[in-house]
Amino acid sequence: MSRGASIASTFGAMILVLAGLVIGLFNERAYQAGRMQALTAQAEVLAATVEPAVVFFDRAAAAELVGALEADPQIDAVGVYDASGVKIAELGRAPARSAPPSGVGANLAPLARRHAVTAPIMHEGKAIGRVYLHSAPDAAVLVVQRHAGIALLMITAVLLVALARGARDSELRAAREAGLRADELARLNADLEQQVQRREAAEDALHQAQKMETLGQLTGGIAHDFNNLLQTVQGALDVISKRPDDLERVQRWSRIGLDAAERGARLTSQLLAFSRSQKLEMRPIDVGAVIHRLHELLPTVLGGGVEVQFQTDGDERPVVADAVQLELAVLNLCINARDAMPNGGRILVSVLSEHIEDDLELSPGPYLRLSVADNGVGMPADVKARAFDPFFTTKGVGKGTGLGLAQVYGIAKQSGGLARIESSAGRGTTVTILLPQILKGLQDDAPASATPDPEGGASARVLVIDDDEGVRAFICDVLDLNGYDCLAAKDGEAGLSLLARESVDLMVVDYAMPGMSGAEVAAAALALRPGLPMIIASGYAESAALEEALGRPVDLLRKPFDSSALLARVAKGLRERTPPVTPAQAPRR
Template identity: 45%
Template sequence: MNDQLSERALILAPGGRDAGVAAAMLGEAGIAGTSCTDAQGLVDGLQAGAGFALVTEESLMRVDLHRLSQWINAQPEWSDLPFIVLTQRGGLERNPAAGRLLELLGNVTFLERPFHLTTLISVARSALRARRRQYEARARLVSLQHSKETLRQVNETLEARVDERTREHERAMAQLHEAQKLETLGQLTGGVAHDFNNLLTPVIGNLDLLRRRFPDDPRAQRLIDGGLQAASRAATLVQRLLAFARRQDLQPRPVAIPALLEGMSDMLARSLGPTIDVHIAFTPDLPAARVDPNQLELALLNLAINARDAMPDGGPLRIEASAVDRRSLGALSAGHYIRIAVIDGGLGMDRDTLARAVEPFFSTKGVGKGTGLGLSMVHGLAAQLGGMLTLTSTPGQGTTAEILLPTTTEQPGETEHDSVVLQEAVVRATILLVDDEELVRNGTADMLRDIGYEVLAAASGAEALMLLRSGTEINLLVTDYLMPGMNGVDLVQAAGSVVPGLPALLITGYSNIASGPGAALPRLAKPFRQVDLAARVAELLVQRSADVVPIRSDRRNQP
């Protein structure tokens, strides 16, 4: 099969400009697209080769789909072509007619129009990755069949070894399908969480501004505080979704795991209660691991709480750390790792529960007793750091959760810097704010103006560069990361060539930019409070200018 054809997207959207728009969107992400005029043309394209198919719901209604059904049912064992169906009324829960397409297409993802560009690209990339894994499975299957035939020719007495190889293949296929399912869930979850972050940012910002407008109204303060608490809980939920999707903004550094575990001992004792006897053990001379320590502590606390809930009558809980060498296993590369194991002697899990344990929102704790995001968050965090989470469990004998984290030769403390937090001063400055989401852009601009800054707003990187080239004096660039056309890191680099030395702040709640050109840029995670924005902006401006003035106490009452 031609490699270019096997990676392309087949687009069946004969109505209006849908096909051209979809092809352009996919092209921006580096995915080639080929338009088909009708269902027969789609089948011809599938026979030639494709990575996935993008079709509109209406293009498959009231047409002869016999050939398409035949092609889908005749796929070889390794193949399960992904279909993305653009609908007007959502998936099965609101669109019963979609059930017919689900039965016909099999491996289908429904995407309701209108949709965000990033959501389409995220779903398309997920489908293409799934298809690539199918090609890898095909190669393994061909290799296995060749090996099986060779063994039969050499000696029939080796049949038992062939059977074992077959069982290994079946296990590999099962792991492959499970990985594909989790990858698809992660991509969809990440897109949804990104949109929620954009919604929460103006909600929290506007509530902050309202709190300062009514300082002497107890009832207003109580209502606003309730809204802020609810929004903060929603933000925590979104961070767990981003952790599962491997899209949270981590800030890893070399960390001594023994010191981290010992520092958690008091917090674990308070969180787990007197019925849980916690034992922490680690081998001497452990190398450092490159992790985000705050997120790792949260992950270990989640595992410990799960262990406590599995031991309703109390019992011992062991947390062990040791160095291990691992051979390549799935997505995990061969190398040196730190193994952190959380071991309980509780109720354990049966085979079916264990298979679904890391799925988001899956929980056995009952309604109101858990979000079902604890293990999924740990799974996503470990994978994003280059490691993995493994679970082993036996009903009635307890569970062992193991986190593998890659080691580093860097020493703890080498990359740590004390940050300057300024809460009582601002620098007179003009800020260029860039965000493609109008709600976020307006809300952030209001927060900055309320502090006392002049703000110029732009909806894209191109618009921001035009303002910079116009000669307008700009003291600080504040930009979103994930934007169509030009992302925030690219914008900062381009702005530096227009205004050398211009300080910049990246606001993000979605992308992993722990490496590459954006790793060294100052960042502020979405959603954020006004006080966090004020401190981060003041810190960057003070580094460039000594023109500091105190914030007037009556500023909060100004219009």
């Protein structure tokens, strides 16, 4: 071989060595990136899979899902944590290889040839926990396989070329296999996401079924109460119609009839709130006021033989929760307590404030302790241990879904607190909901003044659209007696016809009417008179749905209402109107 050829060969070998080193480094980075990507995908799949178990704090279900990863030799540690860092389930192949006890970060950097990743566990757009995966170290044969080619390249250029080609082919095969595996993982992940979505839909349906089950238990007792209320109202009107000149008797029976109608309205409002399917409305609420609304309802629902007592220290501060869901939780607890006392007994509902310092599950601070205690049969230890598990029930078929206590636990967790059970066989049961108190005050829900608008009254014209003649006449009489000029229409078409040719300052429209609904009438009225103040009267419509349909805030007046509530809303609407509302070509008549 000539010197030139030798130099060329040496130079070529050096180039091949350098090229081999560059290729080896690139392939090593690609390999590690592929492993990290696959590990991240596995973490995301696991997070989606264990989400229902974390929602219900089901350690057994979480452990079963985590245990499935034991078949993967590349995984040596797995951990599942809730939002506060409490470990729910874990997997470790050796004492030295286990998930951290707490405080896992959102991102962990690679450690030598071992990798650790975390993935958030999401529920309804919020992170409720996280999973932790740690990969096993590379097997020695894999390390040798990846780096032997580079070592041999430094010995001989020929072997370098051959081994580099073999190593490259091997890496390409591995890359193809990794791609196939990634595709398979993506397919499995898509399948898991569909399963999770189906399960969430099923759980939503079951939650609504639990509401309707509770509603069914409500209606039996309330039907009797409604008959009594209707009898009172009918009797009052009958006495008044026969003795209209007896002023004292008329006033007394008017008060009795109005009081009965008001109690019926409260019962109807609670039934509608319980049966409604809607998103949680988390806001500061007064728990004492929530419990006070149950004072009349609970004796009716629970029936005779059960004595209900209420206890409060009068020192509660607001908590952030959904008032309807919390009311439903207390109602469910009281129904469970009644069922645990087949021969009757006593239920104590208490609302007390306390300051918690040393509690492993709660942060220090002021809490509200809401408890429902009974002196019933109690629970044995094995039943108590599973009481908060979803779908677990000791009741017979058709007697309950097993979601009641699970909902109570979920409501407590959503509010930043927790629920606990104290019970033993023969000694009764106490279920306690601990909710963190806040310093921020309650929202001011005080009703507006019922005084007519000083700029309205005799000079304001109100259009009333309602298909019920009695309701229409009541509204117009109240408005006439208070100085308003009232136009009346029995349906949407007649009302819009009046609006097109008459001067109108405010419109009161019923929501549920034959033909055009109240929402359709309101939309058409706004097209004729942009900015026209309006009040939509309804016994069951949702303000959120109306606002979405109209694209603007809606003043919803819930039926039944009295004259004070009507006048307050009319005065408020006239005060807040944005002039001009009335076209110049529509003079008053």
